[in-house]
Amino acid sequence: MDVEISLDFGGTRRTIQQAFISCCEQLLEIALILTHESCQFLRRLWGGSGQEFSPNCQEDIGDGSLSSSQYQSHSPRKSAQNRKTGSRILAGEGDYLRHENNIKAQLPRLVSVACGFAKDQIIHSQYNRGKFGEDAWFMASNPQAYIMGVADGVGGWRNYGIDPGEFSMFLMRSCERMSHAPDFMPKRPEVLLERAYYDLLDQKCPIVGSCTACILTLNRANSTLYTANIGDSGFLVVRSGQVVCRSQEQQHHFNTPYQLASPPPGHDIKALSDGPEAADTIKFPTQLGDVILLATDGVYDNVPESFLVEVLTEMSGISNPVRLQMAANAVALMARTLSLNPKHDSPFSQNARKLNIDASGGKPDDITVLLASVV
């Protein structure tokens, strides 16, 4: 099982030691996943260490220096690129902590986690950060906004000898790097998507394929969510048991979503190559306690929405990333299980039936779940 934890500490002030300890705890927690007793145990552990360390943290952080202060070498940007996969959780936290110094305390912050499964665990047996099979995702944080996105590589390209995951992965990595660029626009996720798409087309080494994508940014200044969506990945915002905002599926026809594409030469898929300008944009003011789910169609096609809403409602106002992670795990695991169940009456098969298409059971697909809570 692949689990990824990223924390956005927003306005809180934490020391490195504390972050490290919480990391260890998370790892431990993942190992003992979801069993009731272990949860109880870990909650105690979590609560205890939090109290123990909180008095020190405000003094330590003031000079803005991190553990690397003994090397006086400056590396202003590129942090996202330099991330080493080997120590991914620690590195990730370091990044978020660095941003924390620039962020005012009163602004909204997002605690977010990710979880997912590749459809084919044999091909994708090795875990790569930001990738579940042909799905790709990223989370980034800068002083202006919190950004996260998912992309679902269209699997049909495998028949042409093309790895569908490369396109989506590259798009997400470009988005991640660009969200640290100085000209990043926190209110225009569609511009981010567009630039990342054109950046992909501007590679000397051609990247062929197509993908759907959904990017959302939480602008810290006005705590408003801005989203750009192409295709059938999407997001849900749940507030007190109700879906208050959601993305619309964009489909050409059944199971053929809108997509960003870079077709191989001579292959005329004009009908399926929708430019980034086709992106749906939504602006939505968030409140404290909102829970945001960003997921690929592997989730929406298999998990009934009522279940999603139920899980998300419980997470309202939760700032503990471990609990959030557990919820994300639950959603991902549920999606995974249902997708492999041939008797499950999935939303996908219901839609198919409406169109008189025979597709019963779950829909095996790559699954990516990003869960974020506004606190």
Add this chain to the structure above:
Amino acid sequence: MSLLAYGEPAQSSDTDSTAAEAEADVLVDFTAMLQRQRQGDCGGWFGCDSKMQSAQSDQGYYLEQYVLGVLDFSSQYGIDYSISYTATNVIGRPTKFPAYGDYPETFPMRTYGDWWQRAPSATREIQPQNLPKLETHDYVVVYFEEFVVPTEVAIFETFNPGAVVRIWAYGLTKHWTCLWEATESDLARPPLDSRRFAPALKKTTMVTKTLRIDFNHSRLNYYTEIDAIMLCGRTVSKTQNLLAKQQRTQQSRTLLSPPPEVKDSPPSDGSGGPISYKLRTLKFQPNCGEDGASKLHEFINNDLSQFLADNCVDGGERPPQICLTDLPFEILLRILSYLDLKSLFRVGQVSRTFYDISTHPLLYAEISLKSYWHVASSELLCTLARRATMLRKLDLSWCGGFGNVSPTEFKKFLTQRGDNLTHLRLNSCKFLNASCIENVGIVCDNLIELSLRNCATDPPLLNFSCLANLKNLERLDLFQTYFETELLLSMLEGNRKLKHLNLAFCGVSVNMDNVAAHLATYNTQLISLDLWKAHFLSARGLQSLARLHQLEELDLGWCLREASLGDGLFQLLSNCPKLKKLFLSAVRGTTERDLMHIAALGKNLEQLDLMGILNITHERVYDILVHCPKLQLLDLSFCDNIMDRDFDVLADWSRQFNVDMKSSRR
């Protein structure tokens, strides 16, 4: 020197408590040390620093810093909203080093080699005598976080190293100082591997946090790529800053006036005048034995007169001496016309006669301050305005950074001397604003060539509606400059004689199909057209371009995003038989059929770029090689259908057909 010896200063600092505080910030770079050791270069910071640390441990600490931001650059491979192949990639730590290859995370520039100088669109430099031996083709200006006294500048080159020719530093006194300059031998044979290039810098006390790196591409086999730039040096405290500032202002130089170059002048610490200095540099050591003095006496008394007579040194027997000033004025003028601008200004200080000659307007008919970008200022423009009453060609490229040239002064200059201008180049001019451009349009109505490369300022200045006045343009260069489509269309309509047009990186707002249609209607004499990364050109636009029968050079790199080109390329090739240079970089829709057309119709092709085209196979390559006898350059990089095993065959063909074939891979 052994590695142990390099490590010594660090070890000793551990034991010494006072030094340890200063040492704590040192990042010990073992790769660099090893490299230095291999090169046998002991002039690195670690060798010379041990002294400084003990003496001035309280005066700042040693700092290695990476680039914080890019202030300026002359060209880049990628488009500026992208993060691939752009100048901003030099920011921060190296991302790819020590890997070697063609990576999008680095900073390559637009050109390499001398191919672009052999293309039909090549331009001649104005006042070429001004150029240094290794001229600068491109540059990048970067800044760092902290002021330091530079001891080392390391450039991380990850692809085709060897283009760096000069390193400049911008001091507190607002003057540029050249910290290092390459010689021919430095560029001779760079390794085909990534390297951390840290040449031995000139010893200096200046304080800087801004560097400019100059590049010369002429020796490059392919694009060079820079991953990061590191500035190493010792920080200075505030008071020292001020002291240094005062010191430097006293020494500050006036522009183009005769102050001797630092390398010519005798070192201040040494004894003796310039002659003994010269002798020392020549390593002249007369071998005086014990009886040297008596021998010399003997020689002077007995043989000197004979020696002088033999060698015709004796003044008495020669015809009366001809002084340089006795030459006719025209001859002198001719002689002086070979001088570069700096020498011209110096000659003027010899005597009144020379001043009169050296200020003759004929010597200032063509002025280029491109090589003197570091000293160009409003005052210089003012001086030139007095002398250049017959100005025809003006090149102010790269001038005016950091507010040295005021827009007002430039406008004044243009108003006084601009009405006869035929050639005007204002590439990367930082002082340009909208009213400057307006002035160009109003005053310089005889312009034949206008070059406004890289004038993309923020906010964009070029709604240059007054440029529509220009009617005689033959060359228009808007490389990396934004403009409005409407204006361009009206300019194209007005300038029917246009021969060369460069619209590379023109921004996303321009509808290239309309431009192409306009070109086909009004500018049928067009010889060269550069549409590099003009994304909004479609197959329809390509068909319009096929009506430009005189075309010799066409750059369609990264245009034509469609899956298929239709028969556009066929029409182009059959209608434009003179085509010498055709760049189809990353025109992914190019099919095998198109490549056959190229082979069948491209009889005059000399340069062909097929980078990143997936459909090309080695059979098609052979076809092209056989049928295009004049071909010199063929770029097959990132053509994935050409397998690695074909490379040997390609290398054979390259020799057989005498074609330079490029095939870089990631």
